[in-house]
Amino acid sequence: MVQSWLLRALLFPFSLVYGLGVYLREWAWQTGILKSVQFDLPVISVGNLSVGGSGKTPHVEYLIRLLRPYLQVATLSRGYKRKTRGFRIIGGRDDALTAGDEPLQYKRKYPDVVVAVAEERALAIPQLLKHRPDIQVVLLDDAYQHRAIKPGLNILLTEYDRPYTRDWLLPAGRLREWPSAARRANVVIVTKCPDALSREKAEALEKELNLLPHQQLFFSKYRYGQPYYLFNPQQRIALTPSMNVLLISAIANTDYLLQYLESHVASVATFTFADHHYFSNYDMGQLDRQFRIRSPRPDVILTTEKDAMRMELHQQFLLEKKLPVFVLPVEVEFLFQDGERFDARVKEFLLDFKV
Numbered sequence: 001m002v003q004s005w006l007l008r009a010l011l012f013p014f015s016l017v018y019g020l021g022v023y024l025r026e027w028a029w030q031t032g033i034l035k036s037v038q039f040d041l042p043v044i045s046v047g048n049l050s051v052g053g054s055g056k057t058p059h060v061e062y063l064i065r066l067l068r069p070y071l072q073v074a075t076l077s078r079g080y081k082r083k084t085r086g087f088r089i090i091g092g093r094d095d096a097l098t099a100g101d102e103p104l105q106y107k108r109k110y111p112d113v114v115v116a117v118a119e120e121r122a123l124a125i126p127q128l129l130k131h132r133p134d135i136q137v138v139l140l141d142d143a144y145q146h147r148a149i150k151p152g153l154n155i156l157l158t159e160y161d162r163p164y165t166r167d168w169l170l171p172a173g174r175l176r177e178w179p180s181a182a183r184r185a186n187v188v189i190v191t192k193c194p195d196a197l198s199r200e201k202a203e204a205l206e207k208e209l210n211l212l213p214h215q216q217l218f219f220s221k222y223r224y225g226q227p228y229y230l231f232n233p234q235q236r237i238a239l240t241p242s243m244n245v246l247l248i249s250a251i252a253n254t255d256y257l258l259q260y261l262e263s264h265v266a267s268v269a270t271f272t273f274a275d276h277h278y279f280s281n282y283d284m285g286q287l288d289r290q291f292r293i294r295s296p297r298p299d300v301i302l303t304t305e306k307d308a309m310r311m312e313l314h315q316q317f318l319l320e321k322k323l324p325v326f327v328l329p330v331e332v333e334f335l336f337q338d339g340e341r342f343d344a345r346v347k348e349f350l351l352d353f354k355v
Helices: 004-032 056-067 099-111 121-131 179-183 199-209 255-262 281-293 307-318 340-353
Strands: 042-050 074-075 114-117 137-141 152-158 187-191 216-224 232-236 245-250 267-274 300-302 325-328 330-334
Touching: 042 056, 042 340, 056 074, 056 099, 056 137, 056 152, 056 330, 056 340, 074 099, 074 121, 099 114, 099 300, 099 307, 121 137, 152 179, 179 267, 187 199, 199 216, 216 255, 216 340, 245 255, 245 281, 245 307, 255 267, 267 281, 281 300, 281 307, 300 307
Parallel strands: 042 137, 042 152, 074 114, 074 137, 152 187, 187 216, 245 267, 245 300, 300 325
Antiparallel strands: 216 330
């Protein structure tokens, strides 16, 4: 803990320089030097102030499930770390290299949804509508800092254990913007909450966040499903108290996931990488070795849905080695029976939408 605070203190001057740049950029948007564009269809943005780990993907998927029975939905992402460039509509032949892991995950789970990637999303929406003029709503993934588009509904996520009010700017902390940038949000969701979060603790955090009168606050948690085999989603297993698990992951924060696993299985060994890491042949060789030499011997190799998109690139090796790689699915659930209130807020925005 002392070392952590010392490191932050040493990095704090660099955070001030970074913060000055953020302030000047915000000033440029506020004064009109930089301009945002609005579109004549509903645009919903889901993002955060910090770098990774707040649960954007499961919350975008929640919106997809909410809206797709009624509307033609499209998602638009940057396609972080993909090996392609420019605007691209993701299809059945794409993989993590061409699409990026999160966009590919959306397409695999919801084939009827239009999924696109582009670095310049303000230019991508007209291209998207040219290809698919039937699109009725666009979900922007990780676009809170993408000010070139002014969304009609701006949803900001912040982790329960790491709210933006207790964080620092990069590089001393994880914030990409000053905490005051939260005022741009219409909705704030505190994510990855404990299952038994009390009203008292929720109200204390609500007081700490000190939202504006027009902003609405929600609390959500993850609901994990039954793991399925990487190459056959119909083949599922149950996590049991006697099971030993080897977890391979390349996500921003595994704390919440580990808490869940440790309460459901006998032991969890971890094999972790940086967020969005593309697993190499060497990594897969090490995974095979870890699986065979670990004591106690793992019963199963577990990974996340996002990591599964990148692990598929090594299908031949994983099948040859007969490694039992299973994927842990996850969905968002709102606390305090607020799911209906959140759904109503989204539907209200859509019904009241005006160009």
